[in-house]
Amino acid sequence: MNQFSVKFLAALFFAAIIYLINFNFGLISTAEPENDQIYTSTAVQQDVPKAADRPIRTLRDFNNAFVELAEATSPAVVTVFTSQTIRQRAPRSLFDEFFGFDPFSRPGQGQQQPQEREFRRSGQGSGFIVSADGYILTNNHVVQNADSVYVRTQDNREFTAKIVGTDPGTDIAVLKVEARNMPMLRLGDSDELRIGEWVMAVGSPLSESLAHTVTQGIVSAKGRANIQLIDLEDFIQTDAAINPGNSGGPLLNLDGEVVGINTAIASRSGGFQGIGFAIPSNIAQRVMTSIIETGRVVRAYLGVSGENLDQTMAQGFGLESARGALVNMVMEGSPAEKAGLKEGDIILEMNGQIVQNFNQLRANIATKVPGTVVRMKVNRDGETVNLNVILAEMPEDIIADADQSTQESRLGFTVKEFTREDAGRYNLNPGLNGVLVTAVDTESEAYMRGLREGDLIIAVNRRAVRNVQEFNQQAGSIAAGDVALLQAVRANSRMFISFRVRE
Template sequence: MVRRRWSRLGAGALVAALMVVASVASSEETRVDESRAPQSREQIRLSFAPVVGRAAPAVVNIYSRRIVQSRGSSPLFDDPLFRRFFGGDGSPGMQRQRVQNSLGSGVLVDPRGLIVTNHHVIAGADEVICVLSDRRELEATLVGSDERTDLAVLKVDVGDERLPFLQFRDSEQVEVGDLVLAIGNPFGVGQTVTSGIVSALAQTRVGISDLNFFIQTDAAINPGNSGGALIDVDGRLIGINTAIYSRSGGSLGIGFAVPSNMVRTVVEGFAGSGRVVRAWLGAWGRSVTADLAQGLDLKTPGGVVIEEVYPGGPADRAGIRIGDVIVAVQGRAVGDTAALDYRIATLPAGESSELELVRRGRPLAVRIRAEEPPEDPPRALTLLEGAHPLAGATVANLSPALAEELGEGRPWKGVVVVDIRAGTPAQRLGLKRGDRLVGLNGGEIATAPGLQRQAARARPPWQLRIRRGQETFDVVIRG
């Protein structure tokens, strides 16, 4: 009898203990853990409303207007009698004005009214209007715009008022599979929130800007979302929505955002010194393919093999040599040249950073000091004038600073085209911004002012050698 009673008590105690454990487990299941997938129905029913409520007021709508001059397409505009009765400036092809409107989104990143958006949203705009979450319409001034990253910084004047804003999150801490929210103004219908995950990181084959390095997400992003916010579940900014892959104009679940670390660099540059200061490596190379990896004694393809080093630059002073393969910057892997450009461009200016190399099959670490590229020689902007095919082109002496500005990277000397006037011989010749002028009538082109003198003395036929990208071609103009 005693033994049976103790067995019953033991069984009861065991059942009670199991119930306590089950209760604890149940409470553990309902606890939110960001690093785990949902474990129960209660977790699935969680709402993003509190996060959106905090973050959405910091996302604004942007409307830009641009006045475009267009020539009348009807032959009637060339008739003097028609122009006499219906107006015109007396010149053939009466000029008409039309207003071109575009819309997008922007993100407040400072309580004093600093807004970041895409460069293509406000490019060429004569007027930019920002609509805040409380429906106030404020005219914005352009602080700076950076075509290379497709980012622009605006400012609205709100006096002493502090506006809601988003804090930056270190985009290097973002992982594939993280939950994200995209907030913007698609198709001009008003502010919209969509959810998804981070689909991929370090996307460099997108072709949107010179510094290709994007966060990919499947959160629905549509036209009008450009410049909007990509945030994490804590409401912190991890990217600026920039583009989508689409065949119809709508979302196919492939959207791209500029990482917050690059956004922060651009914002701090324009807000501080009025320009973007990007670190410069002072070396140029090519992406390591499978064939190159075999020849360089690398186990796997990846990295950048150095083919040219600027004398006295950061890479040269750090001891980087031609043939070295850069595989990581500050512990972050470098897959190709676009990834290397991004890693270097987001290094803190003036600070020392570690680069991991492979030299003749052996690992090596060096340290470089992040600094901006020098403008040596001075650019000496020169407008070419006269009776020759180059008239109307503005040229400059190429330097590391100007090469970075143009997004060229490798060429550090020579004469480059920086602007072309419409309707001039240079435009009809087909010159483009970034073209390097190498030779004229058999003579080498050394400086921009020297080219002006060479072109003035030259006589037809003109023989011009041009380098565009990695290609060099000769053009002969008979006169």
């Protein structure tokens, strides 16, 4: 047999193998709704036609599946542009700052009054249209503290956008543009998403010149938490390339349904390194509906604090696996207490679904409507107990605590109101105004730069803060990756501490 015959047979064998491979993926329908059909915000998800399926029998068909998916969904993806007015006081001299006078000032000039300067900060992210009448989903951090927002579609139309509502706890924001017959995307069921499933990300990474960039990958994991990005963490992990600017864009399955909102990356370099995170669509659906219908996020709560189980702890409780949510504390008067949950209980199932850990439990509860009855299977001292819990609306004081928790994850430390008792304990002047640092993450940049428990923060980015509310307002206005400049007092000595806010 000559060399050509060997090569020919090898090529024929390889082609036969490729032909026999049978990929069964779904393609979304590219059919558009009739021109005279107007979708309202309340009917949007019910009226979006579900994509039709057809088998894919060759690698070329598999390629075409992604091409058609990109073509069908990209028109509903927008680039979000924001603008924010920043006001800063021009710094006084160091002598004037620390001692209240400047020995080098001219006679009779007196104390210098700080000059305030103003400049504009621009931002960019991504979003996607969810209704024909112009509702748009994006990330809260994309539009947070923005004075003005506008969006640009794939065909270069621009619309001024109104911020309908935001939810920092889940990092979701709802925008609205005045338009009709807009292309839109359907929200899928993120609970049905499987690890290993193909997904596609669409967005505008890095700059507007890269708008509507399409990348593909798989679902790497589900239920990722402890990322320290937001309060309610239940992320989808994907290796579809996500970069700064992709935030707020859709993560799509092969049916063209949105299964997640691209939100963040894990990176040592600041660029994509194969680990991206998306907020599940089921959480986004619940938050969006609440904001559109009530103007705010009405969140259910259980009323427990707890933790994830590890293998050692599971063995201590006599469990075979480390699945479940351990209850550390039950709040007085909470739905949990009324239903009979107790400290030391391990919640194994909710509504027949296995509870993997406490983070997953919190996220699932947050997607429920107050008044919902949930069935719980609990391990108590080795015995199985079944409970029915009627969820209630989360009280305002717990929401405030959640806001502070969000700041902690961004900044790396927690604060509280400053009291006379604190002044005595930390040798501080009781006449000062500010917020007291109660704990600092030892791995945070704030700690590495010198911030410590007991420090009194009196200003953020040169603007005075007198209480926790003012601190949260000032700190919340600092975008991820920007520098926070704190003025603090320690044992009546003043100092400046600067660090970058976590992504």
